[in-house]
Amino acid sequence: MHSVVSRSLKVFTTTLAAALLALSTPALAAAAPQQAQCANHQAPPPPVDTSEKPAPGKQVPPPLAVPAVPVGGDRMAECGLITPNGALNPPDGNTAASWLVQDLDTGAVIAAKDPHARHRPASLIKTLLALVVVTQLKPEQVIVASKEDAEQECTCVGLVAGGQYTVDQLLHGLLMHSGNDVAHTFATALGGADAAVAKMNALAAKIGALDTRAATPSGLDGPGMSTSAYDLSLIFHYAMKQPEFAQVVATKNFEIPPAGGKPAIPIWNDNKLLGVYPGFLGGKTGFTDDARHTYVGAAQRKGKRLAVVMLRAEQKPTKVVDQAAKLLDYGFALEDDHAAPVGQITYRAPAATPENGDRPAAADSGTGTGNSGTSAAASAAKEDPFGVTGWIITLVVFLIIVGGFFVGHQRKKATS
Known part of the structure; x- marks a missing residue:
């Protein structure tokens, strides 16, 4: 009789183990990308100076929350090079800690490196300021520069206090x-x-740039400053849809008329690929000691418009603009080969948070080809607060209880 009970217990144990393995395997596989945290997963590298020291009585804000589902697709959570299956790696010599190449028309991510790692934007954050400006201020509106405006830490254009x-x-x-x-x-x-x-x-949160927190309007480092290559690609993608923005970044030289008793101010575009790289559409450069060199630029070839973002790059062994040009070449080569995208630039309105207030949770794909799989996964996770793990534990307890009754019943039969 004892052998009957032993066989029954063995059958039950084997069945329980198989059920748990079948249930837990997909859950663990789904969670795996989120468990493997990349460097700078939550915050940029430590500052090298005191530029991010908060003002007296204030504290450094905590890191922004990391979304449970990677924005832009599962592969956007990867840490190293992210390229299409079977594709060659990009050219050597790229020094950026994080970068992304995208199709400006479809929002497809062509290739990337650690796209959601959090770094500092330096002056690339001015693209976000420019977006606020073009949506809230009229081009012909006149602004009078104050003494404080004119005395900012430079790089400066040379505005004059009282100038209109x-x-x-x-x-x-x-x-x-x-x-x-x-x-x-x-x-x-x-x-x-x-x-x-x-x-x-608020605008960054609204369009789905969830790694981004501006600390200063100019990009000078400040407490809590954060962004990612993915976010700046999203912001630039959105900005290039604004005709005024696109026209300005494509301008090679410009002159601000005389103002405040001072002569006219000639301006030349800092982006050295303009007029040099075939089909270049414009972009932005940046640098601070903490951010290192940052870059965004776009070009058009054979009807395709691609853009590259680079963060935390160095000017050696080659200049950052030359590194950017090679990444654009690489992106165009992948497009010519019809390589499958590795992700998607996706606009969406996040749920309400303490930082962005009450915002609609409905997804909004700015490209018309948003990552519906990612949005659906996020919605499913939101609608199931109990979670996969909770259901597995519940099933385990249920099976143990059933198994207990089963084994008890077998023992009762064996002793009768």
Whole structure:
């Protein structure tokens, strides 16, 4: 009789183990990308100076929450090179800690490296400020620069206190020459530096740039500053849909008329690929000691428009713009080979958080080809608060209880 009970218990144990393995395997596989945390998963590398020291009485804000589902597709959570299956690796010599190449028309991510790693944007954050400006201020609106505006830590265009400038003129100074005096002037017009930063962060959250927190309007390092190659690709993708923005970054030279008793200010575009790289559409450069070199640029070839973002790059062994040109070449080569995308630039409105207030949770694909799989997975996770693990544990307990009754019944039969 004892052998009957033993066989029954063995059958039950084997069945239970098989059921648990079948249930847990897909759950563990789904969770695997999220468990393998990349470097700078939550926050940029430690600062090298005191630029991010908070003002007296204030604290450094905590890192932004990391979405449970990687924005842009599962592969966007990977840490190293992310290329199409079977594709050659990009050319050697790229120094960026994080980068992404995208199709500006479809939003397809062609290739990337650690796209959601959090780094500092430097002056690339001016693309986000410019988006706020073109959506809230009219091009012909006149702004008077203050003494504080004109005395910002440079790079500066050379605005004069009391000088009157149109929004369009200032936008050229902001994007072509990365004027910090212009950034502060815009911030003043938007209600002050704190108000401008709040508007920048609200817009970033609204369009789905969930790795991004501006700390200053200009990109000078400040407490809590954060972004990613994916986010800046999303922001640039959105910005290039705005005709005023696209026209300014494609301008090679411009002149701000005389103002405040001072002569005209000539401006040349800092982006050295403009007029050199075939089909170049414009972009933005940046640098701080903490961010290192940052870059965004776009080009068109054979009807395809591609853009590259690079973060935390160095000027050696080759200049960052030359590294960017090679990544664009690589992207166009993959497009010619009809390589499958590795992700998708996806606009969406996030659920309400303490930082962005009550925002609609409905997904919004700005490209028309958004990552519906990612959105559906996020919705499913949101609608099932109990979670996969909870259901597995419940099933285990249920099976143990049933098994207990079964084994008890067999023992009762064996002793009768």
